[in-house]
Amino acid sequence: MNALRLSWPSLRDVLAGFSVALVALPQAMAYAELAGLPAVHGLYAIVPALLLAAPLLSAKELQVGPVATTSLLTFGILSATLEPRTDAWIAHAALLALLVGLIRMAIGLFGWGPLAYLLSRPVRIGFLNAAALLIVASQLPAALGVQARGLGLSDIASAVVRTRDWQPLTITFAVVTIAVVVLARRLDPRIPGVLIAVVASILTAQAVGYSGPTVGPVTSALPAVNLALPWQAAPGLLVGALVLALVGFGEAASIGRDFAAKARRPWRPGREFVSQGVANVAAGLFSGFPVGASFSRSALNRLLGATSRWSGFVTGLVLLALLPLAGALEALPLATLAGIILAAAWSLVRPQELWQIAKASRSQGVVAAGTFLLTLALSPRIDEAVLIGVILAAGQHLRRERNVRVDVTTVGTIITVRVEGVLWYGSQEQLEERLPDLLASHPDATDLIIDLGGCGRVDWSAAAGIADALEDAEQAGVRTRLARVPAHATRWFGSVWARWDDRHHPAG
Numbered sequence: 001m002n003a004l005r006l007s008w009p010s011l012r013d014v015l016a017g018f019s020v021a022l023v024a025l026p027q028a029m030a031y032a033e034l035a036g037l038p039a040v041h042g043l044y045a046i047v048p049a050l051l052l053a054a055p056l057l058s059a060k061e062l063q064v065g066p067v068a069t070t071s072l073l074t075f076g077i078l079s080a081t082l083e084p085r086t087d088a089w090i091a092h093a094a095l096l097a098l099l100v101g102l103i104r105m106a107i108g109l110f111g112w113g114p115l116a117y118l119l120s121r122p123v124r125i126g127f128l129n130a131a132a133l134l135i136v137a138s139q140l141p142a143a144l145g146v147q148a149r150g151l152g153l154s155d156i157a158s159a160v161v162r163t164r165d166w167q168p169l170t171i172t173f174a175v176v177t178i179a180v181v182v183l184a185r186r187l188d189p190r191i192p193g194v195l196i197a198v199v200a201s202i203l204t205a206q207a208v209g210y211s212g213p214t215v216g217p218v219t220s221a222l223p224a225v226n227l228a229l230p231w232q233a234a235p236g237l238l239v240g241a242l243v244l245a246l247v248g249f250g251e252a253a254s255i256g257r258d259f260a261a262k263a264r265r266p267w268r269p270g271r272e273f274v275s276q277g278v279a280n281v282a283a284g285l286f287s288g289f290p291v292g293a294s295f296s297r298s299a300l301n302r303l304l305g306a307t308s309r310w311s312g313f314v315t316g317l318v319l320l321a322l323l324p325l326a327g328a329l330e331a332l333p334l335a336t337l338a339g340i341i342l343a344a345a346w347s348l349v350r351p352q353e354l355w356q357i358a359k360a361s362r363s364q365g366v367v368a369a370g371t372f373l374l375t376l377a378l379s380p381r382i383d384e385a386v387l388i389g390v391i392l393a394a395g396q397h398l399r400r401e402r403n404v405r406v407d408v409t410t411v412g413t414i415i416t417v418r419v420e421g422v423l424w425y426g427s428q429e430q431l432e433e434r435l436p437d438l439l440a441s442h443p444d445a446t447d448l449i450i451d452l453g454g455c456g457r458v459d460w461s462a463a464a465g466i467a468d469a470l471e472d473a474e475q476a477g478v479r480t481r482l483a484r485v486p487a488h489a490t491r492w493f494g495s496v497w498a499r500w501d502d503r504h505h506p507a508g
Contacts, residue, residue: 009310016304017314019192020063020297025319026198027297027344029215029329030337031066034138035074035289036084037093039337040218042066043323045097045288047222049279050316056275058268059256060309063297064279068345069131070248070292072138076380077240088230092237093289095229099241100290101280104249108273119246122364123389125353126371127247127382132348134379135341142338145170145212152379170212170335173201177339185343189303194340201336202328213334218326225285243383244290252276252293259302296344363400367393402427405454406434413446415439416483420454425461435469439476448473453484463492 009017028042035041046065053064074093075084082089106112119127134153141148141159145167148159177197184193205214249272256272259265276293283291301311354372358365371389378385404421415438419431431450439445450466452458470480485493 009314010307012305012307013310014314016301016306017311018318019190019304020301020311021315021318021322022192022195023300024063024065024294024297024315025322025326026194026329026332026337026340027294028066028319029332030340031068031071032289033142033334033337034068034135034341035066035071035093036078037090037289038085039215039329039334040326041090041093041288043319043326044223044286045283045291047316047319047323048282048286048288049291050312050319052282053275053279054309054312054316056271056278057309057312058271058275059259059298061259061298061302061306061311062252062256062272062275063294063301063312063315064252064276065291065294065297066289067248067251067292067294068135068341068348069128069251070244070290072131072135072380073240073244073247073383074290076382077237077244079380081236090287091228091230092233094226094284094287095231095234096237096241096244097280097284097288097290098229099234099237099284100245100248101277101282101284103241103245103277104273104280105277107245107249108270108277111270119250119386119390120364120367120393122357122368123371123386123393124247124250125350125357126368127375127386127389128348129350129354130372130375130385131382132345132350133376134382135345136349139338139341139345142213142334143171143174143342145335153376167212169208169210170333173204173210173212173333173335174339174342177201177336178343181340181343189300197336197339198329198332201333202331205331205333210331210333215329215332215334215337218330220324220327222320222323223287226287227285229284239387240383243386247386248290248292249273249276251295255293255295255298259298363396367396398426402430404430406431408438410442410445413444414449415442415445415447416449416451418451418454422457423452423455423462423466424457424459425465428462428465431462432465432469435473439473439478445478448478448480449483450480451483452486452489455486455489458486458489458492460492463489467493 024046025043028046029039030042032039032042032045049064074096077096078089078092082092137153137156140156144160146159146162146165149155180197180200181193184191184196204210252272253269279291283289354365354368357368367389370392371385374385374388375382401422401424404419404423404427407418407420409416409418417431417435417438421427423431435448439448448470450470473480482493
């Protein structure tokens with residue numbers, strides 16, 4: 001793999017990296033809160049992730065770090081057994097990042113990239129739409145100034161409906177933040193709306209003596225590498241880590257392919273898996289949490305004219321340099337961070353995508369809708385919803401693959417059976433069970449021809465089953481042969497015919 005070229009970054013790389021850093025700093029802190037960690041851990045995750053992953057990126061404009069869906073998944077996975085914001089939660093989040101990183105690196109290095117396609121488009125769209133709604137819902141208590149017991153919809157609803165507990169000043173911080181971020185984005189994406197909202201919120205909070213929840217104490221240095229993690233919990237986190245590795249990479253792949261196509265550059269998913277893996281390992285080693293590729297920061301990086309991977313490296317350096325000044329963020333209202341997340345997450349709610357899938361394919365629409373509803377119903381364990389969505393998609397595929405078309409034509413005493421579809425151990429019985437009835441209904445038949453020209457695939461089990469059925473027909477006095485055997489299947493039939501005598505020769 002090519003590392004950073006031995007050349008100095010261009011001025012545009014420096015400017016782009018610096019500008020993205022100003023947006024990334026408050027975003028990273030906001031997503032740490034979403035993941036159930038103190039806000040400063042967002043910086044612990046993004047700085048090492050950027051510095052170590054930048055040289056390996058396949059898409060040079062890609063910006064890694066905390067993102068909304070990955071943070072929500074982190075919360076869901078850990079919430080089953082731990083209490084948010086505790087030392088145990090922080091340690092397990094770091095371990096989860098390490099596991100995600102190792103899984104992604106293994107996928108990239110060993111060529112297991114096709115695993116990413118286990119998350120079909122309907123599953124991914126159904127999950128992302130529901131996750132976006134959950135992210136929006138999760139931030140409502142902080143935006144309203146109320147406390148929720150968890151991220152489950154029932155917990156959020158019970159907190160939000162207590163209108164007497166709403167805090168007008170807290171709501172003002174959240175609403176103004178959303179307005180500033182959205183307005184800046186519409187006027188010109190290069191305007192740092194997030195930074196403007198953060199600075200204005202801190203100054204306002206100090207001026208009016210705001211007493212609501214704030215970021216609180218912020219350590220102004222990157223922590224030392226920490227390997228004293230709860231390794232005994234690793235087996236219980238593996239399934240969640242695998243889901244995180246695949247879901248999070250789906251976002252990186254989408255961004256990377258899009259940028260590569262527009263720039264007419266090659267897209268190397270294996271390399272991207274490795275770079276995303278390195279980013280997560282780095283985040284985990286420095287007490288961070290799982291990270292991914294940010295669409296908004298990557299798009300801004302590209303818009304600002306980034307010309308190489310140096311831009312991401314510069315972003316990491318700028319954030320590292322800003323860490324000693326991070327104490328200035330202690331007075332930042334959590335409502336402002338909630339507003340940042342709300343402004344970003346609402347744009348991810350795209351019900352039209354679900355509708356388009358349903359119109360195009362009813363079965364795939366069921367998968368998308370099922371994943372969507374399961375994600376909402378199982379919140380905060382949305383990783384389980386992803387797994388069930390994958391099973392739903394696989395079940396739909398197997399159901400379709402089980403259906404084969406069997407057409408029968410009779411000319412005199414010759415019966416020809418044409419098969420269309422995929423013949424495998426799950427569908428072979430549709431042909432095998434048809435043949436005895438067919439011979440029974442044609443007692444004068446002397447020849448039976450099985451035409452496999454319409455079969456896209458024939459596996460060994462199906463070939464053996466057909467061979468057994470034809471042997472039964474031979475014993476009943478009917479001559480048999482095969483026609484138009486697919487090239488890939490000739491070896492299967494050769495192996496099963498080897499146990500017969502010389503009278504049996506597959507044709508085609």
